[in-house]
Amino acid sequence: MGTEAVEDAIREHMVGREWEDAIALVEVHWPALSQHRLEFLGTFLNAVPEGFLRTSPRLVAAKDYANFLPAAGNVRPNRYQHSPTHRGGLLDVLAELTSQSVAARFAGRFSDSVAAVREAQATIRDVSDTTLATIWPVLPDIRLQWAITLELGGMLSDASRCYEETYDEALQFGNNRIAVEAAGTIAFNYGFSGDRKRAENWLARRPTLSESQTDTVRVMGELGQALLAATALEPEQARASLDSALSDDIAPEPWALRLYTESILAVVDGDLRAQLARLSSTRGAHPESAWNNGLNAEILALAEAELSLSSGDMHATQRALTAVTWSGDLKPHATVLRAWAELRRGGAQKAVALAGTNTGRQVHVRVTAERLAVLAAANLALAQPKEAAAHFRSLIRLVLQEKLYSVLLRFTRTELETLIADTDEAHSPELTRVVTSLSLTLRQQRTLSLPNLSPRERVVLRHLVTDQTIQQIATTEHLSPNTIKSQARTIYRKLGVTNREQALRTVAATPEILT
Known part of the structure; x- marks a missing residue:
């Protein structure tokens, strides 16, 4: 029986006030209803008389779940507005903390969002299996929100562990949509870290969805496929995966991860200037709170640094990397890009x-x-x-x-x-x-035919591509500042540039000039 037919049958039982039969259908078809008919499920559970609810802890938990947790797609931000006036049972507490976390996440307050998730995780850490069993069917959706929060908070390792728990629980209760999103995000994270085998393994573990191909849960897996293809120098395949991923209008939360993936592809196919402009305009179209902290701040800085480094602009590379406080799992990536920038500056x-x-x-x-x-x-x-x-x-x-x-x-x-x-x-x-x-x-x-620089000019050029001032160079070489300026002008002319910044870019693109 399809979900539409199940919904029709439940509605008939509701009209006839045949609550036991309706509840039995909900119990049997819970995974399908929670995945594809969550709005209706909430309507039904709110209509069940209290007398029937009190006989089943699972129904009480299910009602809380349907009221507090989001439906799929664009209604997610709006569903997280309810907050209980006082804490009751376990799901009440988890729903409230999850609600707080997601509300903070949507507002760009990623540290607050992560703090609420940590509290929620601590809440269930010592809960007995018997108590936990009352909320098991709804736990995958709750845990998915925790994983997304940890991801966007920059805690990629913690997020992946949470996604793995989510994946296992989702499969246990037949929630394939959540399993697809969890596996796809894990694959993206492994792709980002360079662990291709594990990334491909998680992509292969995504369950098949029978519903529409335009489902938001597919996006992270498609971005992961694009990243793997770009890294393997397969730009056409990467572009196809990016094209198949739903747009930011439909799946808005991973917008920065999409930009990063596009930027890696641009480094591969050479479309650097256009992607730098796209990165700037897309970032500017979002409120500052959406990109000045958490994973978004760091992943966008990496994207800008990657593009700037590949275009030979070492100043822009350093500027992008120093504009962010690196506190998460991405710091080593920033450090190695700084190393490349230093190398290209001599x-x-x-x-x-x-x-x-x-x-x-x-x-x-x-x-x-x-x-x-x-x-x-x-x-x-x-x-x-x-x-x-x-x-x-x-x-x-x-x-x-x-x-x-x-x-x-x-x-x-x-x-x-x-x-x-x-x-x-x-x-x-x-x-x-x-x-x-x-x-x-x-x-x-x-x-390129290397410019005919004299040994003295090469020495001065090596100084010019560092952060030293003209006065510092003159002091080091025991020359006057005017002599250094004169030699610099000669060097610029031989390089075919007009200033120090352009000379730096030329040297970055052709380091052999310094030797």
């Missing part, structure tokens, strides 16, 4: 120091690969070919294992060719294929 030693920074958190596969890449390139710049080759060998093993091919886009053509030539492991057929496909997207795409 600070190979600083890059090595940053790449070796111990953040005190579990290191993601992607961060490990990025660190190895930074160390390989930095050791090349420091004329340490053996160390560079050792780091590159480790990088290649990881890149091939997880298809983290986009990490290779960090290198210039010269760097990559040098490292491959010195590394036997880099001559595998798969890597040869990848490097061939990279040839049109590496940052040093065109063949």
Whole structure:
């Protein structure tokens, strides 16, 4: 019997005041009704006489659930307006805390939202199985809201654990919609961390939904697929997955995660300027509270830094990374991007120091690969070919294992060719294929004739791409500031630029100028 037929049958029993028969149907078809007819379920449970409700703790819990928790889709923000005047049973408490958490989340108060979730989690930690059994059928939806809050609060590891619990409970009670959303988000998180095998495993574990394909619970899985495809340098597949994900108008909460995924794709296909403009305009279209804290603040900063780094704008990269207080699981990602920016500014030693920074958190596969890449390139710049080759060998093993091919886009053509030539492991057929496909997207795409700089001018240029002032450079080189200014003008002319900022971008795109 389909959900529509079940609803019709229950309505007939309601008209005839045949409450026992109606309740029996609800018990049998609870998963389908809670997934696809939640509004009707609330109407029915509110209509059941108190005498019948008192005979079943599950019905009491179900009534609270239907009144306090959201229906699917765009009505979610509106359903979280009710708040009990006093706390009663377990579900009363959990519903109130969840309501507070989601209300804070929608308002962009992510720390308050996470605090309410922590309190809710503590509430059920020591609850007996007997008591918990009275709310088990509704727990997946409650826990899903906790997981979303932890995710948007920047607690990705905690969120993934909560999503896994949600997934198991959702399958136990036949709530496939929630299982799809949980599995899809876990897959996205693993994709972000660079753990392809686990990401693909969770994508494969999503149950099949018989309802409309335009269901919001599919979005995170589709973003995860897009991220995996972009990382594997499969832009067409990534674009197809992004196109199949519902728009922000229909599924608004993951808007920043969508922007990040689009930005990684832009780094791969070279659409940097357009994506930077899109990132700025989309962020500006949201209230500041939606992007100045929590995961949104950090993921958007990473997106901007990725785009700026790939376009050769090291000042913009540093600006994006320093505009955010990194307090969550994303800090190691920011640190390794800072290392790349330092390297492209001529600070190979600083890059090595940053790449070796111990953040005190579990290191993601992607961060490990990025660190190895930074160390390989930095050791090349420091004329340490053996160390560079050792780091590159480790990088290649990881890149091939997880298809983290986009990490290779960090290198210039010269760097990559040098490292491959010195590394036997880099001559595998798969890597040869990848490097061939990279040839049109590496940052040093065109063949450049290096400017004819004198040894003295190269020394001054190395200073100019740092944060030193003209006076500091003059003091270091025992020259007058006017002499440094004169040499700088000559350098700019030879580089074909007119100012220091443009010179920095040129050097970032072609580091060989400094050697």
